Amino acid sequence: MGLAAVVTWVIAAGFGAYLLYLWLSGGGLRQQATKVTRFPTTLIFSHPTLAVSALACWAGFLVTGQRLLAWTAFGVLAVAALLGFTMFTKWLGAGRHARGRGAEGRFPVLAVALHGLAGVTTFILALLAATQI
Incomplete structure (x- = not known):
């Protein structure tokens, strides 16, 4: 189950990298000054940073078998998931419905859905794997 979590983690990271690329190429950073985007820079960069950090801890757990690393990875992943849910609700609230408004208005629904x-799935698999230790 630990390896299955890595697979879904990498899939989520791929879609997330695509969404971040769309946000950046759509002028997300420039729109911060004019408040056109609904995504604060801190939120945009904290979510993937925490998710990648959690993945590194998870890889450490898979290599060493240390339970503390599994639970650390899960805890950091939980915070990343909360930030992701925050962005999702902001996107649903305005970004997606206001096409062309804000860099997040360019996000394809399918990419957002697959990322989420x-x-x-990663969150559930990581929890199940951590509790089976």
């Missing part, structure tokens, strides 16, 4: 689905 892979993220939730």
